[in-house]
Amino acid sequence: MIISCKNIDRLVNVGFRPYGMPRADIGDLYDLCATDYPVSYKCARDLLKQPGARVGIFTGAAVVDVFPKGESDGPLGAAILGRALQKLGYAVTLFTEIDCQPGLSAIAEMIGCTAPVTVLEKRKSLDEPCAQYDEIANALDIAVCTEKVGVNCKGVQHSITGRSRNGMRAFVDPIINKMNEMGKLTIGIGDGGNEIGFGSIYEETCDFIDNGRKCICGCNAGIVTVTKVTHCFPVAISNWGCYAICAALALQTGDQSLMVTPEEEHDMLMRTIDLELCDGDSGVPKYALDGIHGDVSVACVRFIREIVSAYFTTNDRKF
Amino acid sequence: MEYVCSNIDRLITVGIRPMGVPRKNMAKLYEAGAFEGPISYQIVKALEAHPNAKVGIFTGAAVPEKFPLGENDGPLGSAALGRCLHTLGYDVTIYTDPECVGGVEVAEKALGCELPIVALESGPCAQYDEIARTLEVAVTIEKCGSNEKGVMHSLTGHSRNGMRARMDDIILQMNDMGKLTIGIGDGGNEIGFGNLYEQARYYVPNAKTCVCGCGGGIVTTTRVSICYPVAISNWGAYAICAALACQNRRPELAIKPEEEHEMLMKGLEYGLVDGGNGLHRYGLDGIDGEASVACVRLLQEIVNVFLKTVHRDF
Numbered sequence: 001m002i003i004s005c006k007n008i009d010r011l012v013n014v015g016f017r018p019y020g021m022p023r024a025d026i027g028d029l030y031d032l033c034a035t036d037y038p039v040s041y042k043c044a045r046d047l048l049k050q051p052g053a054r055v056g057i058f059t060g061a062a063v064v065d066v067f068p069k070g071e072s073d074g075p076l077g078a079a080i081l082g083r084a085l086q087k088l089g090y091a092v093t094l095f096t097e098i099d100c101q102p103g104l105s106a107i108a109e110m111i112g113c114t115a116p117v118t119v120l121e122k123r124k125s126l127d128e129p130c131a132q133y134d135e136i137a138n139a140l141d142i143a144v145c146t147e148k149v150g151v152n153c154k155g156v157q158h159s160i161t162g163r164s165r166n167g168m169r170a171f172v173d174p175i176i177n178k179m180n181e182m183g184k185l186t187i188g189i190g191d192g193g194n195e196i197g198f199g200s201i202y203e204e205t206c207d208f209i210d211n212g213r214k215c216i217c218g219c220n221a222g223i224v225t226v227t228k229v230t231h232c233f234p235v236a237i238s239n240w241g242c243y244a245i246c247a248a249l250a251l252q253t254g255d256q257s258l259m260v261t262p263e264e265e266h267d268m269l270m271r272t273i274d275l276e277l278c279d280g281d282s283g284v285p286k287y288a289l290d291g292i293h294g295d296v297s298v299a300c301v302r303f304i305r306e307i308v309s310a311y312f313t314t315n316d317r318k319f
Numbered sequence: 320m321e322y323v324c325s326n327i328d329r330l331i332t333v334g335i336r337p338m339g340v341p342r343k344n345m346a347k348l349y350e351a352g353a354f355e356g357p358i359s360y361q362i363v364k365a366l367e368a369h370p371n372a373k374v375g376i377f378t379g380a381a382v383p384e385k386f387p388l389g390e391n392d393g394p395l396g397s398a399a400l401g402r403c404l405h406t407l408g409y410d411v412t413i414y415t416d417p418e419c420v421g422g423v424e425v426a427e428k429a430l431g432c433e434l435p436i437v438a439l440e441s442g443p444c445a446q447y448d449e450i451a452r453t454l455e456v457a458v459t460i461e462k463c464g465s466n467e468k469g470v471m472h473s474l475t476g477h478s479r480n481g482m483r484a485r486m487d488d489i490i491l492q493m494n495d496m497g498k499l500t501i502g503i504g505d506g507g508n509e510i511g512f513g514n515l516y517e518q519a520r521y522y523v524p525n526a527k528t529c530v531c532g533c534g535g536g537i538v539t540t541t542r543v544s545i546c547y548p549v550a551i552s553n554w555g556a557y558a559i560c561a562a563l564a565c566q567n568r569r570p571e572l573a574i575k576p577e578e579e580h581e582m583l584m585k586g587l588e589y590g591l592v593d594g595g596n597g598l599h600r601y602g603l604d605g606i607d608g609e610a611s612v613a614c615v616r617l618l619q620e621i622v623n624v625f626l627k628t629v630h631r632d633f
Contacts, residue, residue, distance in 0.1 A: 003344055007334045010346060014330045015322070016621060019628040025322060027329060066633045161631055281629055291629065296620040299576075299613035306335055306610035313337040315596045315605055317475055319385045 004311045005041035005248050009034065011303055012240040016292050021160070021281060026191060029208055029234040032201045039233045040241075043187050044248035046231070050185065052089050053141035057082050058148045058172050058196075059104065060096035060120070063165070067278035070100035073290050074147035075107050075277060076268045077189070077242030081144065083113035084246045084258040095120050095136070097170050103275040110271060111264055120170035126155040130174070137178035144245075146189040147238035148172050150196035150225030152215075158223035160192040162215035172196060173227045180228060188229035189241035191290070197232035198225050237290045240300055247304050251311055259308065265301045269294040323625045324360035324562050328353065330617055331554040337595065337605045344522070345505060348548040351518045358547045359562040365499050365545060366404070366559075367566070372455035372499075373410045376401050377462045377489075377510075379419035379439075380594065382473070383482060389419035390594030391586040392604050393461035396503070396556030398426035398582070399574045400458065401434045403560040406572060414439050414450065416484050425589045429582040430574075439484035451492035457543075458501045459490065461552035464510035464539025466529075472537035474506040476529035486510075487541040494542060502543035503555035505604070513542035551604045554614055561618045565625045573622045579615040583608040 013027040033039050047055075059074035061067075075096070082092045092115035096104050105117045121132045149157045149165055151173050157165035176186050176196055188197015193209035205224045206212035213222040235241035243260050250258045272278075273285045281291030289297045332346040352358055366372075378393035380386075394415070401411045413423050417438040427434055440446045463471040463479050465487050471479040490500050490510055502511015507523035519538045520526040527536040549555035557574050564572035587601055595605020603611045 003334065006344065007346075010329060011333045014333075014617065014621070015326045016624045018624045021629055021631060025325060027325075063633055159633065161633070163633065281631060283631070283633060292620050292624060296616055299616040299620075302613040303333070303335075303610055303617070306606050306613075307333070310335050310337040310606060313605075315337045317596060319382060319473060319475065319477060319597060 001251050001311065002037060002041055004251055004307055005038035008244045008247050008304055008307050009038045009040050011300065012235045012244045015236050018291055021291065026234050026236055029201060029205060032204055033232050033234060039231055040244040040248035043231050043233060043245045044252050046185050047085070047142065047249065048252060050141055052091070054091045054139060055085050055142045055144065056093050056095055056136060056140040058095045058143065058145045060100035060169065061147055061149065062097060062099035062168060064168055066283045068099055069276045070103050071280040072269065072272040072277045073238050073280050075100065075104040077146050077239035078104065079108040079111055079113045080260045081242040081246055082108065082115045083111055084249055086113060086115060087258060088249065088253065093118055097122060103277045106275055107268055107271065111268065120172070122170050124167055126151055126171050126173065133174045134178065137175045140179065140184065142185045143176055143179050144187045144189070145172060145176065145196040145229070146242050148196050149194055150199065150227035152219070152221045152224060153226050154219045154221040156217060156219045156221065158194050158215055158217065160194055160211070160223065162211040162217060162223055164217035176227055176229060186229040187231045187233065189233045189235060189238050191235055191238050194223040194225055195238070196225055196227045197229040199228040200232040202226055239289065243301060243304055247308050250308050256308060259305055260301055262298045262302045265298045266294065269297060320566060321356055321360050323565050323621060324357035327359050327558045327561050327618065327621055328357045330614065330621070331549045331558045334550050335606050335610065345548050345550055347522050348515055348518055351515050352546050352548060358545060359558050361545055362501055362547065362559050363562045363566050366456070369456050369499060371408045371410065373453060374404055374456040374458065375412050375414055375450060375454040377414045377457060377459040377486060378423065379415035379483065380461055380463065381416055381418040381482065385597050386592035386594070387418060388590040389422045391583065391591040392552050392594050394419060394422040394426045394591065395582045395586065396460045396553035397423060398430050398432065399560055400556040402430050402432040403563055403572045405432065405434060407563065407567065412437055422586060422589060422591045425585050426582050429585045430578055439486055442485045443488040447486065447489045448492065451489045451496070454493065454498065456499045457490060457493050458503065459510040460503045460556050461505070462486065462510050463508055464513065464541035466533070466535040466538060467540050468533045468535035470531060470533040470535060472508050472529050472531065474508060474525070474537065476525040476531060476537055478531035478533070490541055490543060500543040501545045501547065503547045503549060503552050505549055505552045508537040508539055509552070510539060510541045511543040511546035512538055513540045514546040515548070516540060553603065557615060557618055561622050564622045568626055570622050570626060573619050574615055575619060576612045576616040579612050580608070583611065
């Protein structure tokens with residue numbers, strides 16, 4: 001099982017970033033987080049230690065004037081992971097900003113995830129208090145962030161290209177920090193170094209990522225978040241990290257229905273066009289994900305499923 | 320290029336073998352051989368240093384009574400790499416065992432190419448000397464090598480002596496002449512793993528204990544200039560095509576998903592067998608054929624994305 005998880009993690013760390021985009025090898029960052037066990041394995045193992053827990057999945061990455069309803073990376077993975085955890089008996093809530101709520105709700109509904117979607121309040125700065133954040137941290141047992149931006153050492157959220165996102169999105173960092181202090185399980189899935197979780201490997205990420213120590217917003221502190229989690233899961237595309245955890249859950253429970261199917265991935269990506277959930281690289285709603293063709297994400301899903309299927313297949317090869 | 324090649328190599332070293340088949344992590348052996356950088360990149364640079372060279376691609380893994388026409392891992396990759404190199408101006412010949420000639424022909428036809436195919440004699444002979452003299456570059460794909468006792472083995476430790484051309488001598492002669500030799504394999508028993516002999520003996524199941532009685536284990540001692548450990552040998556060949564496509568900025572050099580599907584289907588109709596389980600099915604080394612098509616699609620996209628530049632101003 002550990003070998004299978006290791007191979008799943010290897011697959012979801014195959015990098016696809018084109019020239020013009022920050023292109024650090026995220027696989028090197030992954031390796032830092034997997035010195036003991038594959039990260040997908042650890043996430044699934046620790047989730048399964050808390051049957052019936054209250055799990056919050058946080059996502060959403062809208063950009064005013066560019067993709068005001070959010071992007072396709074984040075909501076799809078959140079919905080699939082939410083569905084898997086619901087099937088396993090967890091009390092799941094999806095959290096996102098008001099801008100991203102319609103897209104996330106629609107995707108969740110289409111794949112049969114019935115978890116409620118709660119709108120996160122926004123604040124202009126990290127210092128501004130928010131009672132909702134405290135309530136969420138108290139109410140949840142487990143938090144999973146996927147493609148959810150975190151603040152850098154100066155309290156600024158950034159895009160991968162170094163632009164400030166402050167004022168556009170909720171600050172989830174206080175929720176995660178509080179849950180960390182309470183000893184609760186927190187998981188951060190990201191593909192750029194700016195997402196919640198990379199604080200766990202902060203210095204290395206600053207060194208590896210193109211904009212790790214510089215940005216263009218004026219804060220001059222780089223894009224890397226300082227927000228830590230129990231398990232940081234660096235991946236090539238955040239949705240794939242969620243799919244990898246679902247696969248690891250399938251391996252550990254024997255229930256292969258926990259995974260996304262290639263048909264579902266295709267249909268979800270097609271639906272993002274109507275929902276105006278944009279491809280994060282081009283900023284356009286299209287059958288694509290983080291700059292790659294939609295069929296490639298479907299192929300990745302197919303590949304993940306085969307790794308799991310192979311684990312449950314025994315060949316008595318006597319020749 | 321090194322960035323893209325490291326991702327190509329990461330993809331095709333994703334292990335996917337079913338339980339019951341020796342399934343240690345081939346990525347460990349890859350990493351042992353990649354200390355000078357991504358291996359697909361090393362191969363591209365080495366091939367570039369031999370423009371228009373005479374290249375021999377060696378493949379074929381028939382087992383009488385199990386898969387008398389051979390398995391589909393090897394011939395498909397050979398045809399794909401052969402086409403790619405031929406397109407780049409190399410003078411390519413594919414060498415295989417007499418039983419496997421038809422399988423290579425089928426793969427070539429599916430790809431729309433007609434590279435010469437030569438049947439190998441069974442053991443060291445004048446033909447081998449001539450091949451070693453004539454070729455400038457040799458690439459072996461899923462081609463069994465001999466262990467320290469001169470015995471070729473299956474992955475599960477059965478002897479393959481007498482079933483296949485024992486062609487290590489060609490590679491050894493070419494090595495002695497300072498020619499470029501490349502060995503692609505996925506089990507430790509294929510030509511090339513002599514470079515990583517001790518590591519393969521440590522990581523590969525059956526490495527030290529075969530069931531044929533020779534007592535030498537399955538790992539070959541035959542070395543090459545560059546050993547390329549991968550999850551499935553065909554994928555290693557496809558990876559080299561993808562790396563050459565990037566280096567030459569010619570995406571058409573990479574194999575397409577529909578071509579992989581066609582080769583697997585035509586191979587199935589002809590009688591090539593899934594080597595992972597010995598079954599006559601739409602599969603490859605124990606996995607579903609669609610999974611190999613998916614791998615090819617991912618490889619193709621790595622090339623497409625590499626050749627694209629975006630200007631993200633948000």
